Amino acid sequence: MKFNRLLIFLKQRRFRTTSNSRERSTIFALSSGHGRCGVAVIRVSGPASSTTLSCLTGGRPLPTARAATLRPLLEPGSGERLDSALVLWLPGPHTFTGEDCCELHVHGGLAVVSGVLGALGCLAGLQPAQAGEFTKRAFQNGRLDLTEAEALGDLIHAETEAQRRQALRQMAGDLGRLYRGWSGRLTRCLAHAEADIDFGEDDNIEEGLLGRVDTEVRDLQAELGRHLCDSRRGERLRGGVRVAIVGPTNAGKSSLLNAMCQRPAAIVSPVAGTTRDVVEAALNVGGYPVLLSDTAGLRETADTVEREGVRRARERLEQADIVVVVVDAAELPPDVVPFLQRYLSEVSSSPESQQRRADADWLVVCNKTDLVPPRDWDRLCLAAEQRGLPRVCPLSCKTGSGFDGFLQLLGERVEKMCGDPLAGSPSLTQARHRLHLQSCAHALAQYHRHRQLDLVLAAEQLRLALRQLGKITGKIGAEEILDVIFRDFCIGK
The missing domain is CATH 1.20.120.430 (tRNA modification GTPase MnmE domain 2)
Structure with missing residues (x-):
């Protein structure tokens, strides 16, 4: 291949951004979220931003760039006063989108916001922004790359401290x-x-x-x-660590879910097999996101509906990052460690479950400790650890005894799984x-x-x-x- 052909070959692979009428238009949208509030921010971006601002303020000259100025907002046709607002004129290219922009900080009443948006919609050349269009223009104009644009979306949806830190980084x-x-x-x-x-x-x-x-x-x-x-640290932190609560019927799985959520998220009943579907809840555990799933009790049953619930429970077990196995302390035999070994083998009987058991973190919760005589739980936990079993956590959902220790241990496992988003090389998200x-x-x-x-x-x-x-x-x-x-x-x- 000669050099001139190499040149043509490479140029044919040039990335082109096709411009169209939509990209050349001026767009507007409410940027501060919907609902009644004290102040609402309406953003305008595009070549007609300057004329839009001038038109809405009665033909007054543009304010000083990047300086908030109090101006009346007027209906373009009738001149009727819509609101008194702080307006900002933001000439490009040093703006979020790289285009000329203006912002209108209006009172957050629904009628005010609706009136200003209606006035903008009547102006020639303006179009309501589509979902994510401001960020799309920022990318197209070289203000953000795709990773930064995705991080902006993650920051907007961040619910925990660790998610916020990762998105900001x-x-x-x-x-x-x-x-x-x-x-x-x-x-x-x-x-x-x-x-x-x-x-x-x-x-x-x-x-x-x-x-x-x-x-x-x-x-x-x-x-x-x-x-x-x-180990998918960044992806887990972004989407939440999946924690599945599994175990036999009436062991207290739903009670544990309710205690962790601090609300009656799941029905609790002495009738075995009450939970037949997966009950989910999103939690913040030590600043890290957790997706908690309460599942149907694992047992053989002739009931068609309950059998489907058991199937879904096993499916969640195989998908989980952390599996919390709940057993009834009152039904534990004297030889607890061999019993737990047998039961955990039964829980992870399928090849998929065995693989997940190798990949996931497992915890064993011995619930209802208030119903049994005092035991040397420390010695039992040590014996279980020596036999290669997961960490055993004795607690009582009824009295709250041992619950704080369980939450602390779960938080440590979640933190270890996600890592510090500010330390080391940036993670895949x-x-x-x-x-x-x-x-x-x-x-x-x-x-x-x-x-x-x-x-x-x-x-x-x-x-x-x-x-x-x-x-x-x-x-x-x-x-x-x-x-x-x-x-x-x-x-x-």
């Missing part, structure tokens, strides 16, 4: 910088490989170039592998990222397979790997490869 660009760094190194490898293909017979290519490419690709493989082997990185790692492995056979095929694997990284950040282009070729090699002078 990703929004600050830590994850994007990591991937862009890998993309830059991979771009250099691809450029060097392409240059050797086209000009390897000339004297312009230095010796040992491909050897250094091979070394760099192996280093990238190792870094990608370490990044992927993170999206299943989408993981899929693209796995495809990238596969392409790098294929590079070594083709390297000695056909350098053109090997270079194509580098290009595929680079494209997978670009899909994560949203930057997929070929100009960078050309830049490296021209910078590193004085081809044609």
Whole structure:
């Protein structure tokens, strides 16, 4: 492949953002959430933002840029006063979307907000914003990459302290910088490989170039592998650690759920088999998100509905990150440890459950300790640990005895599973990222397979790997490869 054909080949892979009438329009939306409130913020973005602000304020000149100014808002047609608002004029490109913007801080009554939005809808060239359109324009105008845009969504939906910290770190660009760094190194490898293909017979290519490419690709493989082997910390923190409460009927599973939720989330009854479906609750445990599932009692039954509940219980067990097995302390035999060994084997009898038992964290809760004579629980817990059993937590949902210790232990397990979002290398947060990185790692492995056979095929694997990284950040282009070729090699002078 000659250089001019290489140039055409690369340019054909240029990432183009097609502009249309929608992207050139001016959009508006309520940005502060719906419902009655003290102050509501309405955002306008696009080329007509300045004329929109001038029109709504009775033709007055634009206020000082980025300075809040009190102005009356008027109905464009009749001149009727809609509200007195703080308005901000935000000229681009140094705005969230990269476009000219204005903001209207109005009183948060429903009639006021509806009146101002109605007035904006009557202006020529303005359209109501679609879901996520402000952030989409910020991405298209280079203000955010895809990882930062996704982090903004995570920050908006964050419910715990740890989720907030992870989203803020990703929004600050830590994850994007990591991937862009890998993309830059991979771009250099691809450029060097392409240059050797086209000009390897000339004297312009230095010796040992491909050897250094091979070394760099192996280093990238190792870094990608370490990044992927993170036990899904970031994804768990983003979506919540899945905790399944399982065990026999009438052991107190629903009582434990209610105690953890501090409300009657599930029906509690002395009738065995009361819970027949999965009852879910989202909790904040020590600043970390937990998705708690109470399940039907595990037993053989002829009841069709209860049998479906048992099937769903086993399904949740296999999906769980942490399994809490609840047993009735009043029904424990004297030889507790062998009994627990047998019961846990029965609970994880299916191959899927056995695999989840190896992957997940397990805790055993001995409930109803208020109904049994005092026992040396510390010695029992030690004996269970010595036999390779999960941690045993004696407690009483009725009296609350031992409950704080159980919550503390669960919190420690959740924290260990998610890790500190501010420590170490940034974590993977999206299943989408993981899929693209796995495809990238596969392409790098294929590079070594083709390297000695056909350098053109090997270079194509580098290009595929680079494209997978670009899909994560949203930057997929070929100009960078050309830049490296021209910078590193004085081809044609």
